[in-house]
Amino acid sequence: MIPLMLDLTGRRVLIFGGGGVGARKAAYFEHEAEVTVISRSFSPDLDGLAIRRQEADLSALSDESLRDFLAGAFLAVAATPDPELNDRIGRLCAGAGILFNNAAGEPGDVIIPSVVRGSRFLVAISTRGKSPAVSRYLRTRLEAEYAGLDRMIDLQDEMRSMLRETEPEQAERSRILWSILSDDAIWEALASDYGRARELAIERCLHA
Incomplete structure (x- = not known):
C-alpha cells in the first residue's frame, strides 16, 4: 500500500453498519463526501452528522440487492459486527471496482x-x-x-516570500528556513505571540 490524499467532494461513500464503528467511519467522511449509512438500526452517535440513512437488514439482503446499494459508490466501508457479511460486501466491491475498507474481516484495499x-x-x-x-x-x-505547527507554517510561508526577494541562492534560502524550524526560542514564542516569533526569525536567522 502507498499513502494518498484524495478529494472526496461530491463522491458517494457508503457505510454498511450503523453502530459505533459505523458512526466513527461516517464522522470521518461526512465533512467532504456524500455519506449514506445503511443499517437495520442507528447509533445515537450518528445524530447531528451530515449523512443520509438507509434502513435495511443487511444480513437478509441478496448479493443483487447489495449491488443495487453499491451502484455509483466511490468507496464502501463494511462496519457490521459480522466478518462474513463484511467480506461478502468486500467481494462485491472488488467485482465492481469500488474502493473498500473493512472494519472486521479480510482487509480491503483502503485503510482509514x-x-x-x-x-x-x-x-x-x-x-x-x-x-x-x-x-x-x-x-x-x-x-x-x-500545538504551534499552524503558526509555524504561516511563519515559514512569510519568510519564504521575504527570502525570494533578498536571497538569490536556493540552498541558502533552504538553510535559513531550516534554521527557523530548528530554533526552540521561535517555537516558544509562537505559542503566544506570532509577532515576537516573526521578529526572532528575522533577527536570528535572516540577519545572522
Whole structure:
C-alpha cells in the first residue's frame, strides 16, 4: 500500500453498519463526501452528522440487492459486527471496482488512518491495522508537541516570500528556513505571540 490524499467532494461513500464503528467511519467522511449509512438500526452517535440513512437488514439482503446499494459508490466501508457479511460486501466491491475498507474481516484495499489535522496541515498515521493504540499514541503526541505547527507554517510561508526577494541562492534560502524550524526560542514564542516569533526569525536567522 502507498499513502494518498484524495478529494472526496461530491463522491458517494457508503457505510454498511450503523453502530459505533459505523458512526466513527461516517464522522470521518461526512465533512467532504456524500455519506449514506445503511443499517437495520442507528447509533445515537450518528445524530447531528451530515449523512443520509438507509434502513435495511443487511444480513437478509441478496448479493443483487447489495449491488443495487453499491451502484455509483466511490468507496464502501463494511462496519457490521459480522466478518462474513463484511467480506461478502468486500467481494462485491472488488467485482465492481469500488474502493473498500473493512472494519472486521479480510482487509480491503483502503485503510482509514488516524489523523492529526490543523488549519494548515494534515498528517495521516497508520500501523496497517496492527496497533490502533500506537496510531492514537502518535496522534496525541503530535497534537501535544506541535500545538504551534499552524503558526509555524504561516511563519515559514512569510519568510519564504521575504527570502525570494533578498536571497538569490536556493540552498541558502533552504538553510535559513531550516534554521527557523530548528530554533526552540521561535517555537516558544509562537505559542503566544506570532509577532515576537516573526521578529526572532528575522533577527536570528535572516540577519545572522
